[in-house]
Amino acid sequence: MKPLETRWAKCAAIVALAAMVSSCTLVPRSGPNKREIYAGSVQQEGDAFVVAVNDRVTRATAVVPALGFSPEFQRAGQLGSDTIRPGDILSLTIWENVDKPLLGPEGQVAAILEEVQVDGAGFIFVPYAGRIRAAGNTPESIRNIISSKLEEQTPDPQVEVRRVAGDGSTVSLVGAVGAQGVYPIERPTRTLSTMLANAGGVTIVPEIAQITVLRGKTTGKIWFQDLYDHPELDIALRGGDRILVEEDTRAFTALGATGTQSRVNFTTKDLSAIEAIAQVGGLLTTSSDPTGVFVFRNEAEPIANQVLGRSDLSGAQRMVYVLDLTKPNGMFVARDFVVRDGDTLYVTEAPITTWNKTIAAITGTLTSADSLLSLGAIGGGT
16 A cells, blocks of 8 residues: 555544544543533433523522521610629628618628629529519619618618629620630620620631521521621620521532532632632633533522423422633623532533544554554564
8 A cells, every 4th residue: 555545544544433432431531521411401301401591590590598687686675784684793782870780790881792693583682681583673773672671670771782793694605706605795795796806706707707696496697797787687695695606618519621620618608600610720721611611500499490481390400500601791691690509510621622532542542553563573573
């Protein structure tokens, strides 16, 4: 055979082998190609809806977890700083205008009762005045009660009541705060934001910090940033509240021809497709297909019906959203498309990448075959 004919024969063989290999799944790759993804669509008797993302789709799917406190939390007024509560400690000083006082030795001007603790039922005991309800009253109210009871036994008693440090109204703070612990509710720390500041503030990125408040059997959660963006959400605290500060646990999975293939945590409250791609190192210039950016998601029934313009779907639906970054508005659409918790971001390989892998596999095989033939020829000639 002539050299030119030999070269043409080799080229034809390479093309035939390339077609054969590319039609099989022998070429290594990072995942399915666009054709295989579309093959799983409902339109082709699959079980997923494949939807090209446009402005209407971005608006329908722009759902961000709404965190906030219920009206029960928001209606609660601030605690009065002088209101006595179970567990508080009082200091009492009683003056009597007699030579032989009831509460002290003869000649003593005043009787001092230090660290009188309010019991769990809300009462204190004062000699000669008996058991007095303190919880729910102010120091002034308690002073009047004690004076009226002692007036029956000693003339014109003068009573002073002071509220000192106690554990009657406290909250516990745990998680990503400067100093975890149990803190009393005092005049400067009667709201959530001031109590957090008293504990040293949050120690994680504010944009992804979430605050959970547990009050009895009721739970409320809010973004830390919303406390300052919406002052009306800065709720008043109650004794026994448990406050947890933690980092946002939402994440998405990145696969395919991206800079990183891993599970990636959210770094902002709202994460767009463009930000998600950038967060994993962007598209690979040597292998990524900008027309094949896919987001796989189990979409809730109301959103799925809205996206597809239907009303007959029931339950969560498998959705595959397609982003084409090469379109005139492709970058804008990707910037507006919101990535959600549990999404899978997948970027397909460019067709030329698959072709190059196929050619590399074939030429590598031919080179190996030529080497074996050369070895055989040498072996046969010796």
